Amino acid sequence: MELILKKEKLKEFLEQLSKNYEIIAPVKEGELINFKSVKDFTKVVMTYQKSIKSPKEFLFPQCEELYKYKFSGKDVEIKPAEVEKKPKAIVGIHPCDAVAIKILDKLFGWDYKDELYFERRNNTLLISITCNTPDWSCFCTSVEGTPYDADGTDIHFTDTGETYYIEGKSEKGKQILQDNNNLFTEAKKEDKDKVEKIKKEIMEQVPVKFDIKKVTENMDCIFDSKLWDRISVKCIHCGACAYLCPTCHCFDINDEGNYEEGKRIRCWDACMFGHFTKMAGGHNPREDEKTRYRQRIFHKFNYYIKNFDTISCVGCGRCIAECPAGMDLVKTLQLIEKGAEHE
Amino acid sequence: MEDIINIARELIKRDDIEAIIGYEKGRAPFQTVPFFARTPEDCDKLIMNSLCVNNLVSYINQFSGKVAIFVKPCDAKALVGLLQEHQIEREKLHIIGINCQGALNPKKLRNAIKGRMVKDWSINGDKIKVYYESGEEEFNIKDFLLDKCPACDTRTPPIYDELLGDEIKTADLPELLARVKELEKLPAAEKQQYWNEHFERCLRCYACVKICPLCYCERCFVENASPQWIDKSNNLKSNKAFHLIRAYHLAGRCIDCGECDRACPMDIPLRELNLKMRKSVEEHFNYVPGKDIDVPPPLSTFKKEDPQDFIR
Amino acid sequence: MEEKSAKTDWEPRIVGFVCNWCTYAGADLAGTSRLKYPPNVRLIRLPCTGAIDPLFIVKAFQSGADAVLVSGCHPNDCHYTSGNYHARRKLTVFKDLLEFTGLDPKRFWMSWISASEGQKFASFMEEIVTETKKLGPLKGYNN
Structure with missing residues (x-):
């Protein structure tokens, strides 16, 4: 019609x-x-x-x-x-x-x-x-x-x-x-x-900038690459990318109220924040920019495929355009496309 | 600034320097991004021009050894602040100061080219030349300065080991606090409405906090869960509390590098709050941040004769 | 928190952050001297005005205070020598910020009230409550 x-x-x-x-x-x-x-x-x-x-x-x-x-x-x-x-x-x-x-x-x-x-x-x-x-x-x-x-x-x-x-x-x-x-x-x-x-x-x-098949194939062998150290240094670990992203969906559940009444709420949270994975005892499994940035990329281009058979990125470019530190997802994916040996 | 690559190459050859913190060209038109050169080959990528907007000072503590760093005058003021508060060690820094005629707003420039594909751009004196696929266009740098730049009275870094660029003469600067004074004149209800509209938009991504060279607390008050000072809820009530305390924590410390303003994806005029604090500290305690390493920051000290007109 | 709707039976809520050594004792004296002052003020005792973080003040407004008072020892009288001087600097700046973002200046008060000034305490509370009543309930912090 x-x-x-x-x-x-x-x-x-x-x-x-x-x-x-x-x-x-x-x-x-x-x-x-x-x-x-x-x-x-x-x-x-x-x-x-x-x-x-x-x-x-x-x-x-x-x-x-x-x-x-x-x-x-x-x-x-x-x-x-x-x-x-x-x-x-x-x-x-x-x-x-x-x-x-x-x-x-x-x-x-x-x-x-x-x-x-x-x-x-x-x-x-x-x-x-x-x-x-x-x-x-x-x-x-x-x-x-x-x-x-x-x-x-x-x-x-x-x-x-x-x-x-x-x-x-x-x-x-x-x-x-x-x-x-x-x-x-x-x-x-x-x-x-x-x-x-x-x-x-x-x-x-909107020219094609990388071969997504190759990127996702390479993901599995790139986890321990030195690449992550290099590209994540710039990151200031704010939540701008995650909060502007159309597919990011992590949330945190909290209670707000007083002794008599209150409400249970869920609010967006972002894996780039230091306290996102911080545990009650003080241990933080993702303590530095490197592990956090890697998590974000892996979640979108590896874990999500394993769980749902699709990548979790639609190429809107908000995270690139608005990153105050100039982190560039396209550049990162181009590096991954080349593979770990080019680090 | 053609010689910066040579300067950097000489520096990185020295045994004591771990990295050079500078800028490289970004992928977008008019974009520069922070860059950390560790080898002589890396140094070839370094650039320095009026589009180098980021304040790199907050990256210093990511390195354990000595670093060389390119600083504009406003970035150097942040260095003064951090040295004042003993957050960095002077011996572990080699400061390459840049005389600055003002930095350009890349977003504003991108808007001006109206989506045309840019092949290259170059800066010559007070003009920026843009080369398109076909044809070229020239813009006046003056029209594309970042908001913080026109009124800036510091064109030479207050602290440096070597200084690059010609000395910049300025005359007839517009008044830095003009906007603050304008807002002060509004009736209380309008002030509240103005700020509520801005605070309501806040995403609480904390880009303003994380980019700020002087917000270096290991644990920010917003991350504190017991007591939970600021609700996790993103609503006017808690956004307002967050912004009030953020601005207050920078009172007498903010050196007006404007990074919070630039970082905010929701265009909240954070600089106006910071400038109000600057005005307040200057009026009451006759202090301007970012000038003198040996003077304690105003809110960590006092004078017996401090004004107290409002105290009963 | 009960609704603050009908203006007729609305009573302002004042939160006072007071230091242990001077104003709190001053309030005590007002009580033992049987001085009458409006019951709208809730005092929160701190060791020293120097211990007041502006977060306390914001939190008080958020939690429904219509006006906030900070009160401690007169200059030169601080039990800890200089806490009140630090408080004075901090709150001078913070008061400016509150006003800049639209808070009526008559909603934030600061005073020096010593342990012997029970009379001053009582009359100052009277004044704050009268002024706050004129302004009505605070809006824009607690929504």
Whole structure:
């Protein structure tokens, strides 16, 4: 199902959509592009370079309550957390971030099915858009992705200049397009050709930077390489890369409250922090930058494959673009591609 | 600065120097990244220009031996701070100071080229020349300076073993604290709203803390779990507490290298908080950080006649 | 923490960090002298004002304090010679920071009250409570 939406009708489409969905879309805040719950749809920026955070936080919030507890005498009263009931529509998500959600699905649906995550996930509509503004840090094409193929979303947009070329992907998506039929016109062959041309042009802007097969093959024999010492010295072990990453999902569970009542919460945590693996007795199995950085790379390009048969990186490039110390994941993977002997 | 490679090669040949802390070219246009040269061959990669933004001082303690380090004036001020607080040893440092006319903001430059593919770039005097696949463009360095640079009054490092580059004359500097004074004039409610909007965005990635050359505590107060001063929750309440205490811990110590500002992915204007502390310390105790190694930092000492107008 | 909603029956909560040797004894004297002062203030006794970390103050605001007081020995009278001088420097700067980020200056108080100044303690508490009542409940710290 391929349709055309005039750009000036986007607002109307979002208004229709907002009757049933809370609209989450990219908006400009100062210099940053950020996904926000939007009411004023004129503020929505569909064509943007890179949102500073990925929209993963709308499925897996940075901090979420698991339950509340209250002591009364010898009893404890427990009140499980409730997820917001109104469905959300994440509009304007780039293909890399959309693929990331599929990667997260595997983790949260693994041995234990995470109820809170899936309650949100099943209640969320994904409307993706072809990324036609990749920047220097993007490398989706090197990790088996493309800037236009948003697998797993419901509706997909492509900005063709004056109009959006719209594809209904899922049944849910197709139904929504059907319901708002009056806003669209049928796509013609020349529209399709135009989109194909755009796809080709963008692909050229994101050249393949390494052979991911070779990288993942080499991972197994590189654990003890001296390479890690060299490349990790620069790292200042902050959590910027992990917190901005669309697939990083480590969390920590904490209690916050007083003697009478409180809540159990889970918050994002990052393997780059020194205290991430610190144990009660004071021992820290990953004490230095080297072991922590190696963990991050191994988790994404080795352990995740062993567990879920996919790498856990979508090539969005946020960790590269925003690293204050200039750590470069692409460079690291290129070194791994060459193998340990080139250290 | 063509001679830096030769200088570095001579230095690394010396038995006592373990590494040279400098910069190399990064992969992105206008990007330089920290680089640690350990062999003469490594030294060929070293560069030094107005795009070398990182403050390298925080890397010194990663090395056990003596290191040579390239420092801009603001980085050298951080060295002064660390020496004042006995965090590094002067004998284990060979300081290569650089006269600085201001460092450039690589992100701003990247925005200016509007996504065009950059083949190369070069800096000549007050112009930066960008070579594209086809054609070239010239930009004024003045328009792309980091926020901290225009008002900076220290163009020569306060401490060095050797000094590179021509002396830089400055005149008619804009006022460093202009923005702070502007914010001070806002009514309390607006101040609160301004900062709440910023603090609310905070991710608590602690990039500001980790990049800061003067935040060297082995265990930061935010990592402390008993007592848990700052909640793990990322909400306004705890973000605010974190930022207040972070800024306070740098009062009288922050030398305004602006690294926290640059590191923050969420663009929180951390420098404004730090500059407020600078202003406060200067007003009340007549002290400016990063100048003198032998003077104790203002909050570790006192005078009997310190002002106390607000105390009843 | 109970809700601080209806302004009519709202009573301000004041947290006072006081030193063991002077202000705490001053408060004691106010009590033994049967001086009357508003019960809104909760005192937390520390060995010395020099031991006050600004984190305490932030934590107090977070936990629902509408105003915070720090009080200790007069200059030259510190039991530990110089704790109050250090506190004075630290809190001068920290007060500036609190105000810069939007806290009303009348929500953070500091005083020197000696063991013999029971009267000063009582009237100062009276003043703080009156001023805080004018300002209403603190917003923006405890949400």
